[in-house]
Amino acid sequence: MSHSRLPHEPDPEPTESLEDLVKDHRLLAAQQWLGTHQPHVIADALARMNAVDAGVAFRLLDKDRALAAFEELEPVNQQQILEGLRDRAFLDLVENMEPDDRVRMLNEAPAKVAKRVLAGLSPNERRMTSALLGYPEGSVGRYMTPEVVALPQDLTVEQALRTVRAKGADAETVYTLPVVDSGRRLTGIVELRELVLNPPDMMMSELVVTEPTSAYATASAERAARLMRETNDLNLPVVDSEDRLVGLFTIDDAVEVIEAADSEDVARQAGAAPWAGHYMAASVWQLARYRALWLMLLLVAATLTIGVTQAFEATLEQVAQLALFIPMLIGAGGNAGAQAATACVRALAVGEVRGSDLLKVIWRECRVGLVLGSLLAALGLLVGSLFVSLKIAVVVGITLVLICGWAATIGGTMPLLAKRLRIDPAVVSAPMVTTLVDATGLIIYFLTAKAVLGV
Amino acid sequence: MSHSRLPHEPDPEPTESLEDLVKDHRLLAAQQWLGTHQPHVIADALARMNAVDAGVAFRLLDKDRALAAFEELEPVNQQQILEGLRDRAFLDLVENMEPDDRVRMLNEAPAKVAKRVLAGLSPNERRMTSALLGYPEGSVGRYMTPEVVALPQDLTVEQALRTVRAKGADAETVYTLPVVDSGRRLTGIVELRELVLNPPDMMMSELVVTEPTSAYATASAERAARLMRETNDLNLPVVDSEDRLVGLFTIDDAVEVIEAADSEDVARQAGAAPWAGHYMAASVWQLARYRALWLMLLLVAATLTIGVTQAFEATLEQVAQLALFIPMLIGAGGNAGAQAATACVRALAVGEVRGSDLLKVIWRECRVGLVLGSLLAALGLLVGSLFVSLKIAVVVGITLVLICGWAATIGGTMPLLAKRLRIDPAVVSAPMVTTLVDATGLIIYFLTAKAVLGV
Structure with a gap:
C-alpha cells in the first residue's frame, strides 16, 4: 500500500488517472494502480468515472480492498457498481458491509435492489439490517451500529x-x-x-x-x-x-x-436541490435537473417585479433616469437580505438561535440593516450625483437605507418563521428572500421617488 | 448532573434561562442552574450572554465544571471571560486547558493576553504551547495534541x-x-x-x-x-x-x-466576512461590521450596471417596456451563476474537482446553463407575451438562454480560476459572480433587443 501523507503544499496532480487507464483498456496498469492506492483514493477515482468504467475498474480489485473502497462510496455510486456485479459477488460484498453502511445504501436504493439485498443476506445480518431500516429516514436509528459491547x-x-x-x-x-x-x-x-x-x-x-x-x-x-x-x-x-x-x-x-x-x-x-452524487460523475442533465426547479420557481416569482415596474410606468416615463439605478438597488437589497438569511440559517443549524428568539432576531437584523443601509447610502449619494442629478441621488440614498433595513429584517425573519412552521429553514433560501426583496424594494424605490421628486 | 437525552421531538424550550437569572440577580438560582446542566449547555448559555453577565455566571461555577465549560467556548467568548478574572483564577484555568485548546485561544487573543498567558504557565505547559504556536495559522500543528503515547x-x-x-x-x-x-x-x-x-x-x-x-x-x-x-x-x-x-x-x-x-x-x-462568535452575543455593530465591507464592494461593482444601462439609454427610451424585464432577467442570470459557483466551490472543497479539471468544468457548466436557459426561455416567452408584445417576449426568451449559459460558465470558471491563482475559491463568492453577471447580462439583453427589434 502506498504511503499517504498530507504534504506541505497543495496536491501534486496525479500523473495518470485510473479513469484514463480504464478508458484506454490498459487493464494491467489499472490493476497496478488499484493495488498501490488507499481505499479512499480508489473510491474517489471510482466516483469520478461513468458507471461502466467504474464497474470494470471495480472488478480488478482484490476482495478486501473492494469492500473497503465500496464502503467509502456514496450510495448513488454503490448502486451503479452493484448493478454490474454477478449475484455471488454482489451478495458477498453486501454481506460483509457494516450494517449501518448497508442501511445507508438501501435507503437510497430502488425497491428491487433493496429486496434482492435483504433476501440474499445471512439471517443474522438480515435481522440487523431490517431492524435499522425500521427507523424513520434521517433518524439516529438509521445510522447507528447495532453491534455494541454492553x-x-x-x-x-x-x-x-x-x-x-x-x-x-x-x-x-x-x-x-x-x-x-x-x-x-x-x-x-x-x-x-x-x-x-x-x-x-x-x-x-x-x-x-x-x-x-x-x-x-x-x-x-x-x-x-x-x-x-x-x-x-x-x-x-x-x-x-x-x-x-x-x-x-x-x-x-x-x-x-x-x-x-x-x-x-x-x-x-443557492437555490438548488441538494445533489448527493459526485460532481464529476453527474451528467449535464442530472446537474440541470437539480437546479431547474428552483430557477423556474424564482423566475415565476420574479414576475412580481414586472408587475411592480408596470404599476409605476408613469413615474418611470417621467424620470427615465430612475431606471439606471434599478439593478444596483435591487442588487444591494438582495445581498443584504441574503447575508441576514444565511447568518440566521447557520445560527439555527448550530443551535445558537432558537425558534423562541424570533422577536429578538427581528429587532437585531432590522437595526443591522439600517446601519448597513446608512453606510451604503453615503456611497449611493456619491455614485448617484456622479451619474445623474443630486435630486435623484437623494432618492437613491434614502431608498438604500430603507431597502437594507427591510431586506435584513425579512432575511432574519424568514428562517425563524420557517422553523416555527416546521419547514426546513434552508429552504427559505437566500434567493427566495432575494426575489421577495426585489419586488418590495422596487415599491420602496418608486414611492420614495414620488415623494421626493413629486412626480 | 441532569440527564441529557436527545428527544424524539424538537427541543422543549428551557423554562428559565441562565441569562434571565443573572440579569435578575438571582444568583443562588443561577448557581443551581449551573450545577444541573452539562458543560456544553453551560458554554452555550454563556456564549449567548454579554461579557459582564457571562463573567458573573462563570464565577459561580465550581472549578472542574468551569474548566470543562471554558474549553467548550469559542476563543472570542473565552477572552471575554478571561478579561474578568483575577490573575490567580486566570492562570489556573489556562494551565489546566488542553494544549491544543489553549493554542486555539491564543491564536485569536490580543498580543497582551497571549503574553500574559505564556508568562504565567508552568515551564512544561509553556514549552508545549509555544511549540504549537510555532506552526503557521490554520496548520495541523496548531490543532494537534502533542501529548501522545508513542x-x-x-x-x-x-x-x-x-x-x-x-x-x-x-x-x-x-x-x-x-x-x-x-x-x-x-x-x-x-x-x-x-x-x-x-x-x-x-x-x-x-x-x-x-x-x-x-x-x-x-x-x-x-x-x-x-x-x-x-x-x-x-x-x-x-x-x-x-x-x-x-x-x-x-x-x-x-x-x-x-x-x-x-x-x-x-x-x-453570501457576501460576508466569516464571523467566529456566537450570533446572539454579537452586538449590532459587530454584525454590521462583518457584512459592511462586502456590501459596499458589491455596491461599487454594481455601478457597472448603471454605466451599461446609460450606454443603452437611447434603446431604452425607444422601447420603454424593455425596462420592465430588467429585474427578472438579471435575477435569473444571478441565480444561475450562483448555483454554478456554489456547486463548484463545494466540489473543490470536498475534493471532487481539482484545479486541473478547469476546462472540463467550463464545458459542463456551459451546457448545463444552456439547458436551464432553454427551460426558462419557454417560461419567459409565456410571461413576456402575457405582459407585453410577442416581439419583446422573443427578446426576453433569447436573452434568458444566453444569460443562463454565460452565467453558469462564469459561475463554474471563477472558483477554479481562483484555486489556480491560490485565492480562496469561496471568496470569489456567489454575489461577486452575480454582480459581474448583472452587468454583462444587461449588455446581452440590450444587444439582443437591438438585433431583434432593430432599434
Whole structure:
C-alpha cells in the first residue's frame, strides 16, 4: 500500500488517472494502480468515472480492498457498481458491509435492489439490517451500529476487559462501552481508556459516567451529530422508547451527517436541490435537473417585479433616469437580505438561535440593516450625483437605507418563521428572500421617488 | 448532573434561562442552574450572554465544571471571560486547558493576553504551547495534541499495554498509538482496540498498520480534517519535515475545523466576512461590521450596471417596456451563476474537482446553463407575451438562454480560476459572480433587443 501523507503544499496532480487507464483498456496498469492506492483514493477515482468504467475498474480489485473502497462510496455510486456485479459477488460484498453502511445504501436504493439485498443476506445480518431500516429516514436509528459491547453493572475492571475481549471482535467500536442493567436499560457508559489505565481489581462502577448523553433511535441524526460535536463524545449511546440500549452512533457517521446537512443547506441557499452524487460523475442533465426547479420557481416569482415596474410606468416615463439605478438597488437589497438569511440559517443549524428568539432576531437584523443601509447610502449619494442629478441621488440614498433595513429584517425573519412552521429553514433560501426583496424594494424605490421628486 | 437525552421531538424550550437569572440577580438560582446542566449547555448559555453577565455566571461555577465549560467556548467568548478574572483564577484555568485548546485561544487573543498567558504557565505547559504556536495559522500543528503515547517497535501486546498504562494518563487520547523507531520517526500505528482484543504474548508488530495515513505539521488543517472524514480515522499522526512524530490530530478537532471551514465558505458565498462568535452575543455593530465591507464592494461593482444601462439609454427610451424585464432577467442570470459557483466551490472543497479539471468544468457548466436557459426561455416567452408584445417576449426568451449559459460558465470558471491563482475559491463568492453577471447580462439583453427589434 502506498504511503499517504498530507504534504506541505497543495496536491501534486496525479500523473495518470485510473479513469484514463480504464478508458484506454490498459487493464494491467489499472490493476497496478488499484493495488498501490488507499481505499479512499480508489473510491474517489471510482466516483469520478461513468458507471461502466467504474464497474470494470471495480472488478480488478482484490476482495478486501473492494469492500473497503465500496464502503467509502456514496450510495448513488454503490448502486451503479452493484448493478454490474454477478449475484455471488454482489451478495458477498453486501454481506460483509457494516450494517449501518448497508442501511445507508438501501435507503437510497430502488425497491428491487433493496429486496434482492435483504433476501440474499445471512439471517443474522438480515435481522440487523431490517431492524435499522425500521427507523424513520434521517433518524439516529438509521445510522447507528447495532453491534455494541454492553457491560453489565458491578464488574471489576478486569472482568470488564475480559468481556470486551470476548465480545469485541464483531463490534464496530469498543472505545465507548455502554453499561446496562438486567433489563438492558442504559445506566451509564465507561470508556475503554479508563479500563485500560486503571488497576484490574478496581470496581468498574467507579469509572462509569452515570446519566451519559444519549439519543432516542427516532431522534434526528443531524441534531445528534451536532450534539456530539459540542460534547466531543466519540460515540453516543442510542436507546429505544423504553430506555433500552439499541446501538451506538459513532463519530465517523456523525461527521458525514454534519457534512451532508451543511452541503444540503448550502445547495438550498443557492437555490438548488441538494445533489448527493459526485460532481464529476453527474451528467449535464442530472446537474440541470437539480437546479431547474428552483430557477423556474424564482423566475415565476420574479414576475412580481414586472408587475411592480408596470404599476409605476408613469413615474418611470417621467424620470427615465430612475431606471439606471434599478439593478444596483435591487442588487444591494438582495445581498443584504441574503447575508441576514444565511447568518440566521447557520445560527439555527448550530443551535445558537432558537425558534423562541424570533422577536429578538427581528429587532437585531432590522437595526443591522439600517446601519448597513446608512453606510451604503453615503456611497449611493456619491455614485448617484456622479451619474445623474443630486435630486435623484437623494432618492437613491434614502431608498438604500430603507431597502437594507427591510431586506435584513425579512432575511432574519424568514428562517425563524420557517422553523416555527416546521419547514426546513434552508429552504427559505437566500434567493427566495432575494426575489421577495426585489419586488418590495422596487415599491420602496418608486414611492420614495414620488415623494421626493413629486412626480 | 441532569440527564441529557436527545428527544424524539424538537427541543422543549428551557423554562428559565441562565441569562434571565443573572440579569435578575438571582444568583443562588443561577448557581443551581449551573450545577444541573452539562458543560456544553453551560458554554452555550454563556456564549449567548454579554461579557459582564457571562463573567458573573462563570464565577459561580465550581472549578472542574468551569474548566470543562471554558474549553467548550469559542476563543472570542473565552477572552471575554478571561478579561474578568483575577490573575490567580486566570492562570489556573489556562494551565489546566488542553494544549491544543489553549493554542486555539491564543491564536485569536490580543498580543497582551497571549503574553500574559505564556508568562504565567508552568515551564512544561509553556514549552508545549509555544511549540504549537510555532506552526503557521490554520496548520495541523496548531490543532494537534502533542501529548501522545508513542510505542517503540518490537514489543509484545502485553508490553505495549503496560507502556500505555504507564504513560497514558496525560495523553488526550490513547486510542491511536503511533509506533516509532529509535529516531522517533513514525513507522506505523496500532489501535488500542487491537491491543485489548489480542493475546498478551502476540507480537505487536503483527497488529501494526505500517505506512499509515499521516500529515505534516505544516499541512492545512482543513485538508487533514477532510482526509480523516474520508478515511474514517479517529486520529491522524502528525510528523515534522524529518518524519519525526510530533503529535496527533484528533477527530473532535477535525470536526470543528470542518464546521468552521464550511460556515466560513457559506458566509463568504453570501457576501460576508466569516464571523467566529456566537450570533446572539454579537452586538449590532459587530454584525454590521462583518457584512459592511462586502456590501459596499458589491455596491461599487454594481455601478457597472448603471454605466451599461446609460450606454443603452437611447434603446431604452425607444422601447420603454424593455425596462420592465430588467429585474427578472438579471435575477435569473444571478441565480444561475450562483448555483454554478456554489456547486463548484463545494466540489473543490470536498475534493471532487481539482484545479486541473478547469476546462472540463467550463464545458459542463456551459451546457448545463444552456439547458436551464432553454427551460426558462419557454417560461419567459409565456410571461413576456402575457405582459407585453410577442416581439419583446422573443427578446426576453433569447436573452434568458444566453444569460443562463454565460452565467453558469462564469459561475463554474471563477472558483477554479481562483484555486489556480491560490485565492480562496469561496471568496470569489456567489454575489461577486452575480454582480459581474448583472452587468454583462444587461449588455446581452440590450444587444439582443437591438438585433431583434432593430432599434
